[in-house]
Amino acid sequence: MSNGSRVIILPPRGQRVGLSEGGFEAADRDLFEDGGAVRKAPLGGKCHDGRSDMNILRLLRGGSPESRCFIFIVTSLSGLGNAGLVALINHAAERALLGQVVGTQLLVVYLLTLVFFLLANRASLQQTNRFVQSRLEATRRRLVAKIRRADLRTLETLGQSEIYVTVAQETDHLSQTLPLMVGAVQSGFLLAFLLVYIATLSPISFVIVGGFIALGIFVFIRWQRSLSEALAEVHHRETAMLENLSHFTLGFQEIRLNADKNDALFRHFAEVTGQLKDVVVGLGGRWVTLLQFSNAFVFLLVGLVVFVLPMFFTGYTDTIFKIVAASVFAIGPMAAITSVVRLVGRAEAGLGHIYGLERRLDAGAPAAVEPLPRERSPFKAFSTIDLAQTTFAYANAEGETSFVAGPLDLSLRRGEIVFMTGGNGSGKSTALKLLCGLYKPGGGRILCDGVEITEANRQEYREIFSGIFTDFHLFDRPYGVEDAAPQDVERLIARMELADKVGFIKGRFTTRDLSTGQRKRLALIVSLLEDREVYLFDEWAADQDAHFREIFYTEMLPDFKARGKTVVAVTHDDRYWDRCDRRVALDLGMMIPGGAV
Numbered sequence: 001m002s003n004g005s006r007v008i009i010l011p012p013r014g015q016r017v018g019l020s021e022g023g024f025e026a027a028d029r030d031l032f033e034d035g036g037a038v039r040k041a042p043l044g045g046k047c048h049d050g051r052s053d054m055n056i057l058r059l060l061r062g063g064s065p066e067s068r069c070f071i072f073i074v075t076s077l078s079g080l081g082n083a084g085l086v087a088l089i090n091h092a093a094e095r096a097l098l099g100q101v102v103g104t105q106l107l108v109v110y111l112l113t114l115v116f117f118l119l120a121n122r123a124s125l126q127q128t129n130r131f132v133q134s135r136l137e138a139t140r141r142r143l144v145a146k147i148r149r150a151d152l153r154t155l156e157t158l159g160q161s162e163i164y165v166t167v168a169q170e171t172d173h174l175s176q177t178l179p180l181m182v183g184a185v186q187s188g189f190l191l192a193f194l195l196v197y198i199a200t201l202s203p204i205s206f207v208i209v210g211g212f213i214a215l216g217i218f219v220f221i222r223w224q225r226s227l228s229e230a231l232a233e234v235h236h237r238e239t240a241m242l243e244n245l246s247h248f249t250l251g252f253q254e255i256r257l258n259a260d261k262n263d264a265l266f267r268h269f270a271e272v273t274g275q276l277k278d279v280v281v282g283l284g285g286r287w288v289t290l291l292q293f294s295n296a297f298v299f300l301l302v303g304l305v306v307f308v309l310p311m312f313f314t315g316y317t318d319t320i321f322k323i324v325a326a327s328v329f330a331i332g333p334m335a336a337i338t339s340v341v342r343l344v345g346r347a348e349a350g351l352g353h354i355y356g357l358e359r360r361l362d363a364g365a366p367a368a369v370e371p372l373p374r375e376r377s378p379f380k381a382f383s384t385i386d387l388a389q390t391t392f393a394y395a396n397a398e399g400e401t402s403f404v405a406g407p408l409d410l411s412l413r414r415g416e417i418v419f420m421t422g423g424n425g426s427g428k429s430t431a432l433k434l435l436c437g438l439y440k441p442g443g444g445r446i447l448c449d450g451v452e453i454t455e456a457n458r459q460e461y462r463e464i465f466s467g468i469f470t471d472f473h474l475f476d477r478p479y480g481v482e483d484a485a486p487q488d489v490e491r492l493i494a495r496m497e498l499a500d501k502v503g504f505i506k507g508r509f510t511t512r513d514l515s516t517g518q519r520k521r522l523a524l525i526v527s528l529l530e531d532r533e534v535y536l537f538d539e540w541a542a543d544q545d546a547h548f549r550e551i552f553y554t555e556m557l558p559d560f561k562a563r564g565k566t567v568v569a570v571t572h573d574d575r576y577w578d579r580c581d582r583r584v585a586l587d588l589g590m591m592i593p594g595g596a597v
């Protein structure tokens with residue numbers, strides 16, 4: 001079975017991230033909508049400048065000030081309407097209690113206030129939801145914009161699961177939970193109005209009730225922060241679970257062939273999900289305590305109002321009645337607020353992970369430089385490319401160097417066909433990624449026509465390359481060249497002897513469900529459509545049959561040369577080694593003098 005028919009949840013490891021031909025687009029403007037590179041805000045919300053900041057507030061601070069202003073106004077109006085209803089009920093009840101006529105006038109005012117409240121409430125809920133969703137969408141786009149312009153090494157070390165959990169799962173979770181908090185914000189407004197009402201009745205009651213509520217909020221916030229660590233653990237366990245889950249899909253063929261492997265993987269999965277369950281249960285326990293506290297808090301507040309406050313009001317039954325009524329009305333909003341407190345912690349942690357991922361992407365991000373359009377790239381008409389004492393080192397998770405490629409000295413002339421040979425792990429793929437600017441040299445220089453490749457021109461330099469790496473990815477359509485003339489594409493399909501398998505309709509290939517060798521041919525078609533100056537082939541011919549291998553070495557490579565293209569091909573096909581202009585051999589990351597292996 002080919003890769004194309006595999007069930008895949010996550011993209012394969014080491015998959016390259018596509019950049020549009022222009023490199024950076026207008027959409028990237030969102031990268032800076034928070035006023036520049038994302039500020040450091042680790043879990044728990046401490047910014048790098050030492051200021052304590054809630055991640056949720058930071059998310060909401062972005063976006064248009066007009067929208068925020070509108071939401072503030074309609075939410076305040078909604079709270080005002082709600083408070084008005086409470087005041088009217090209170091007033092009517094008081095009149096009834098004193099034996100006075102309530103009257104239809106009051107009923108009309110009550111109904112009008114209700115309509116006003118419903119309209120304001122609706123506008124507030126809808127606008128807030130729209131605002132929150134557009135902030136999340138901007139965050140998602142900003143994250144992906146950072147991913148697509150990230151350094152390859154940064155992406156390789158981050159890991160696919162971490163990116164997937166953060167970009168997809170966390171933002172999805174937030175899009176469900178944040179709108180629920182709108183109700184709590186409205187309740188907050190109502191609570192504020194009720195407190196003001198109580199203050200007008202009796203300042204001492206306001207101080208007691210307000211002080212008690214402030215104390216409760218303070219305890220809640222402290223408690224929330226202490227949950228952050230547990231929430232971070234849940235995130236890590238979820239990432240581990242997803243990573244493990246991907247083995248079932250990416251390694252499906254292997255496990256279906258081998259029951260022991262299948263069982264062992266399943267045992268490991270059970271262990272990982274068990275650990276996830278344990279941390280979630282532990283977290284649940286802490287939430288139960290928090291919930292109990294919130295319930296107790298509400299009843300303590302009622303107890304305070306009903307049993308303690310009257311002690312201060314001997315003889316003022318009218319006032320105490322109003323205060324008790326207002327406080328009882330406060331129970332609803334209080335309960336609404338405390339019920340979403342749990343979500344606040346979860347949302348805070350989720351946003352913490354999102355901002356954490358952004359920080360890591362920012363740390364390894366190349367400087368934001370607007371590259372010239374490809375047609376105007378100074379390197380398009382290059383004559384020579386030189387690696388001068390160029391080195392690159394891989395480091396493991398502990399920061400220890402695990403492999404060093406180089407120092408490499410290689411001079412590449414336009415129109416040359418160069419074969420790169422060497423044993424497994426000798427550094428051929430690394431050298432290719434270094435050559436085309438996917439990896440930044442740790443030492444030495446890369447020069448194109450004598451111009452050193454730096455952060456400022458690296459993307460322009462990359463644009464002269466097209467590569468088919470061993471871990472290549474076949475996109476669902478030839479992005480960037482979708483508008484290629486169908487007859488040109490059909491001609492290439494026929495040349496790759498895929499005409500009976502694949503068609504090109506409406507800018508996309510009709511299928512990607514092909515054998516590995518056929519998929520590589522399809523990748524080559526895309527590569528040819530991209531029409532770059534230098535072609536990098538990492539063991540492209542390895543999966544081709546003898547017939548097509550022959551075509552590749554004896555027809556296609558000479559064709560590339562005739563069209564003035566430069567080719568660097570990693571190959572183990574020693575019977576075709578005479579088909580190149582030059583052969584460079586690598587061993588232990590170093591070039592072997594004379595090209596012999």
Ligand SMILES: Nc1ncnc2c1ncn2[C@@H]1O[C@H](COP(=O)(O)OP(=O)(O)OP(=O)(O)O)[C@@H](O)[C@H]1O
Nearest residue numbers: 156394402403422423424425426427428429430431
């Ligand atoms: N993503 C990576 N992270 C860390 N180390 C890596 C990574 N890729 C390769 N290496 C290390 O670099 C060394 C060279 O790998 P590379 O893929 O360049 O060799 P190669 O010559 O292309 O091998 P092969 O012929 O097997 O494809 C390997 O031995 C490995 O230790």
